[in-house]
Amino acid sequence: MKAPYLTDQSIAEFIKLALKEDVGDGDHSSLASIPADAQNKANLLVKGDGILAGVELSEKIFHAVDPDLKVEYFLQDGAKVKVGDVAFTVTGKAQSILTSERLVLNCMQRMSSIATYTNRLVEMLAGTNTRLLDTRKTTPNFRICEKWAVLIGGGQNHRFGLYDMVMLKDNHIDYAGGIEKAVKATREYLKRLGKDLKIEVETRNLDEVKQALEVGGIHRIMLDNMTPATMKEAVQLIGGRFETEASGGITEQTIREVAETGVDFISVGALTHSVKSMDLSLKAVKV
Structure with a gap:
């Protein structure tokens, strides 16, 4: 296995x-x-x-x-x-x-x-250091097989479910009152429960990237629906302090350009849903 x-x-x-x-x-x-x-x-x-x-x-x-x-x-x-x-x-x-x-x-x-x-997408990333990830956009009760297939195809699995990693997406952040509040509350929650889970924060612009860098205590920063130029700037800002993941509408036509921004990972929901x-x-x- x-x-x-x-x-x-x-x-x-x-x-x-x-x-x-x-x-x-x-x-x-x-x-x-x-x-x-x-x-x-x-x-x-x-x-x-x-x-x-x-x-x-x-x-x-x-x-x-x-x-x-x-x-x-x-x-x-x-x-x-x-x-x-x-x-x-x-x-x-x-x-x-x-x-x-x-x-x-x-x-x-x-x-x-x-x-x-x-x-096919993994081959498009050849020569870069970027790895391909799946998402939770899977068929209910068939996720085990769909994520297994991603591994067979040469990709990597993101979190399997809601329980094995913390991903603070835009709605979590908006409901919590901002990135700083969301991250701090998450860290306190994990400490209280004695859970050792990695924290990923979704960012929508460079200002949110800076907020994530300032609060710290995270594992990965997601760059969501950014242009390649903005992603490249974000990767430079992060400077290797945290892992980076590009996400949001990435296609065969754009995946190579996105990889060349220097991101560590690219997640593609279409691997399993389309x-x-x-x-x-x-x-x-x-x-």
Whole structure:
């Protein structure tokens, strides 16, 4: 496992809930039409170009449905794939293959698209010191898979949820009465609870960057929706005292210019909220 949220328990819980949603009290299409003792085979066919993701997860899904299913893998997570590739073959009880099919495909199609887009943006940052981050703009109850896919594509995860890092965004700051009050209240809160969480402060202009620098006691400063010229000036003002993160509407057309301002990180919500699933298919093989 590559991240704290990717535990055997968390993945098993995700699969259990996903199968409950899909299967309910039974896959009646398969139970009705396929003999219970029928043994068959199916291939996972790639019908798009990109980065494959969800391979490790697929094995866990198959075995959650039926421990006796056997999967032979030809491609692994992170592999570059093209139309016509066969990622794996699954063999065993036909009813079990059919019950597993949709969940495996749903996960792998979306994860592969996220990994592919992540990889494309990471390649655009080549030669800079800037790292690509995801966000919390994920599909409810599917975050574990979407953030896993970002890792497979070569990106890095930001915080997983609201609980593992403090991010003081514009609304927090406005409600608290300014950056100084928000940061001081946060530091007192963390001390009172004995929590060791990193604090990130979102800034919207150079004046707010200066306020964040003055109050201190933080880990990272976010430069939100700033022009590259303003970001560059902000990075110079910060001078390495805190990590820097660029965010807000960053696209393929602008990401390189933003990286060249010297920011440490660029966060892109589109990694998880705006991708089109890769076309994959699980096809029966006559035996």
